[in-house]
Amino acid sequence: MDSEASCFRILMFPWLAHGHIFPYLELARRILKKKNFHIYLCSTAVNFNSINSFIEKNSLQNSIETVEIHLHSDLPPHYHTTKNLPTNLNFTLIKAFQTTKSSFSDIVNTLKPDLVIYDIFQPWAAGIPAVHFAALGAAKMMFFHRQATGCSDCDHFPFPAIYIRPHEKKRMDGVFDFMRTHVFDDDGDVFFVNYKLSSEVVLLKTGRALEGKYIDYVSTACGRKLLPVGPLVTDVCENAEESNSDVMKWLSKKENHSTVYISFGSECFLSEEEINEIAKGLELCDERVNFVWVVRFPVEDKTITIEEALPLGFLDRVKDRGIVVSGWAPQANILAHPSTGAFVCHCGWSSLAMFVDTRMLEEAGACVEVSREGDEVFKGEDIANAIRKVIVEESIGEGLRLRARELGEKMRIEEEQLIDDVAEHLRQLCLRNKGNV
Numbered sequence: 505m506d507s508e509a510s511c512f513r514i515l516m517f518p519w520l521a522h523g524h525i526f527p528y529l530e531l532a533r534r535i536l537k538k539k540n541f542h543i544y545l546c547s548t549a550v551n552f553n554s555i556n557s558f559i560e561k562n563s564l565q566n567s568i569e570t571v572e573i574h575l576h577s578d579l580p581p582h583y584h585t586t587k588n589l590p591t592n593l594n595f596t597l598i599k600a601f602q603t604t605k606s607s608f609s610d611i612v613n614t615l616k617p618d619l620v621i622y623d624i625f626q627p628w629a630a631g632i633p634a635v636h637f638a639a640l641g642a643a644k645m646m647f648f649h650r651q652a653t654g655c656s657d658c659d660h661f662p663f664p665a666i667y668i669r670p671h672e673k674k675r676m677d678g679v680f681d682f683m684r685t686h687v688f689d690d691d692g693d694v695f696f697v698n699y700k701l702s703s704e705v706v707l708l709k710t711g712r713a714l715e716g717k718y719i720d721y722v723s724t725a726c727g728r729k730l731l732p733v734g735p736l737v738t739d740v741c742e743n744a745e746e747s748n749s750d751v752m753k754w755l756s757k758k759e760n761h762s763t764v765y766i767s768f769g770s771e772c773f774l775s776e777e778e779i780n781e782i783a784k785g786l787e788l789c790d791e792r793v794n795f796v797w798v799v800r801f802p803v804e805d806k807t808i809t810i811e812e813a814l815p816l817g818f819l820d821r822v823k824d825r826g827i828v829v830s831g832w833a834p835q836a837n838i839l840a841h842p843s844t845g846a847f848v849c850h851c852g853w854s855s856l857a858m859f860v861d862t863r864m865l866e867e868a869g870a871c872v873e874v875s876r877e878g879d880e881v882f883k884g885e886d887i888a889n890a891i892r893k894v895i896v897e898e899s900i901g902e903g904l905r906l907r908a909r910e911l912g913e914k915m916r917i918e919e920e921q922l923i924d925d926v927a928e929h930l931r932q933l934c935l936r937n938k939g940n941v
Contacts, residue, residue, distance in 0.1 A: 510540065512934035515571070515617035517546045517608065518639070519625050520601065521586040522770055525551060527639040527709050528621070529558050529568075530736040531926075536567050538927035541934075543568045544615055546608070548575060548584035571611055576603040586771050588802050598625055599686050618934035621707070625687055627697045633937045635930065636702035638695075641710040642718035642730070643864035644857055645695075649725050651680055652694045662721070665867035671879040672859055679857075699726045703933055708732050711922060713914035714868060731926050734919035738836050751796060751833055752841070758794050761845030761901065764891050765838050767798040768850050774799065776813075777881050783815050784884025785891065786826060793895045794843075795826040798833045845901060846894040848874075848887070869907040872900075 518528040525547060532543045545555060549572050559568050575584050577600035583589050589597060605628050612620070612632060621637050622629035630636070638645065643666055668676070683694050691697050699706055710732045712719060723730045755763060766782065768774065774782070779799065786795055801808050810830050811819065819828065838844055850858045865871035874890045876882050894901045 510935075510938075511542050512540065512618045512931065512938070513542050513544065513615065514930065514934070515544045515546060515612065515615060515620045516637075517573075517620060517622045517626065517629050518637075519623040520548055520551065520584060520597065522551075522554065523586075524623055524639045525555065526558070526738075527736045528623075528637065529555065530738070531621075531637070531707075531733055532568055533562055533564060534733075534736075534923045535927040535930065536564065538924060539931045541567075541930070544571050544617065545569070546571045546573050546611060548573055548581075550582055550585045551587075571615070573604045573611070574607040575600050589771070590802060591773070595682055595686075598682075601625055602628075602687065618937050619703075619930060621930075622698075624695060624698065625683075627688060627701055630698070630701035630703075633703045633933055634701065635705060635707060635933065636698040637707035637709075637733075638698070639709045641861060641864065642708055642715040642722050642732075644860045645708065645722045646718050646725075647857060647860045648695050649722060651676055652692065652696055663718070666860055666863050668859075669878075672857075675879070676857060696726055699728045702728065705729045705731045705929060707926065709734075709736055711735060711915045711918055713918055714911055715864070718864070731929060732922055733926050734922045735915055749834055751827065751829060752837060754827055755796065755838065755841050755843045758843040760842045761905065762792060762895065763794040763796060763841075763843045764846040764848055764895055765796050765798075765835075765844050766848040767833065767835060768800075770800065772800070772850060773802050775881075779813055780815055781881055781884045782887060783818050785887030787818070787821060788884055788888035789891050790896045791825065793825065793891060795822075796833065796838060796844075797826065797828045798835075799828055799830055801830070845905065846891060848891065868911060870904055870911055872904065 514532075516528045516532060518524040525545075529545065532541075532545065535541060536543065545568055547555060547570065552570055552572075555570055559565055559570075577584075577596075579593070579597065579600055583593060583597065584600075586594065586597065602625075604626075608626070608629060609631070617632070620629055620632060620634035622634055623636075624638050624640075643663075646663070647666060647668070680694055684690055684692070688694050688697050693700065706726075706728050708719070708730055710719070711734050712732060714735075715732075719730050719732060766786075782797070786793075786797070789795075799810060799813060801813070810828050814828065839847060859873075862871060862873050866873050872890050872893050874882050875886050894904055
């Protein structure tokens with residue numbers, strides 16, 4: 505951190521999803537190492553336990569404070585977050601989130617921050633000098649721009665790898681119609697209203713090593729300078745409890761690159777049909793394929809056991825080569841383990857339009873997309889085929905892992921400079937705002 509006497513106050517206001525809150529916290533942690541900031545993190549009370557756990561774990565109690573925002577909604581308080589929120593209530597929560605405008609205005613008037621950093625669903629948060637931070641990648645923002653401007657089928661689009669299938673377009677048209685009506689006051693620019701409101705720059709959760717050409721495209725198309733902040737990936741935990749967990753002990757007995765890790769994030773709950781198809785796919789895999797599968801259930805389904813959720817006899821049939829975990833698993837440690845050779849996930853830089861991230865990573869040579877027909881559930885045979893390509897077919901799997909390591913290393917090398925640039929730009933914005941008061 506620099507030795508400047510002046511401490512600037514930044515109010516961070518992420519969307520109520522852990523896939524947004526934690527990138528904001530990770531960004532806060534990193535810029536606090538560079539400049540003299542004090543961070544206020546604004547969220548609903550139901551998210552405070554996990555936020556405070558992050559703050560305490562990183563010894564940031566003197567640098568980050570939580571500030572409660574209040575929703576005026578019929579949703580019970582435990583649904584004032586996307587964690588454990590039933591899928592059918594996602595749009596309801598987004599609409600309810602718009603009622604926090606007056607609460608947020610009171611917070612700004614009380615704290616008088618030097619800068620606000622705000623997320624995707626609250627363009628009204630950009631009252632004082634504010635910077636928009638979208639916890640999304642540039643390819644996804646490029647796709648959103650095409651969708652917002654009606655150019656999703658344009659022949660002159662320069663990146664054919666980021667294509668869209670008819671069922672995907674239909675689904676995204678519905679999302680955009682909802683956002684246009686309930687969040688962006690019928691502004692045709694939809695998500696890019698935030699770009700117009702953001703002070704000088706927009707922050708994106710990505711890096712030039714992976715998405716340089718997409719960053720440039722979005723910047724030119726929107727007339728805003730984009731500052732990538734890096735992937736903000738959580739570091740591998742050296743905590744003895746995590747390192748010596750049953751999962752890690754089991755993984756250490758497996759051959760290098762023989763295990764596939766399957767997880768769809770803390771806020772994605774699989775249907776019975778989806779669970780059955782994944783189980784079928786794992787059983788169809790070669791005996792050389794081991795797996796760690798994380799399955800999560802909504803709060804209202806906590807009485808369901810793993811045995812009840814999985815096909816009858818599945819655990820017995822795969823007991824020598826797989827384990828199924830309910831709830832939490834040390835993901836960063838599992839992915840860094842030499843026995844892990846593949847990761848099955850929804851590829852979501854926060855799951856909206858996840859197919860864009862999948863195709864961007866496939867174009868980069870670090871991903872295989874599981875094929876499917878239209879909008880149907882992924883089939884076990886197709887899941888098994890994709891896993892075999894990465895784990896069993898060495899020429900394909902080794903190439904993917906090598907490319908993933910290369911990209912990861914390039915992003916690690918550039919990340920420190922990206923954070924330096926972001927921290928200095930935020931400091932300059934705070935300085936100018938303070939000088940104008």
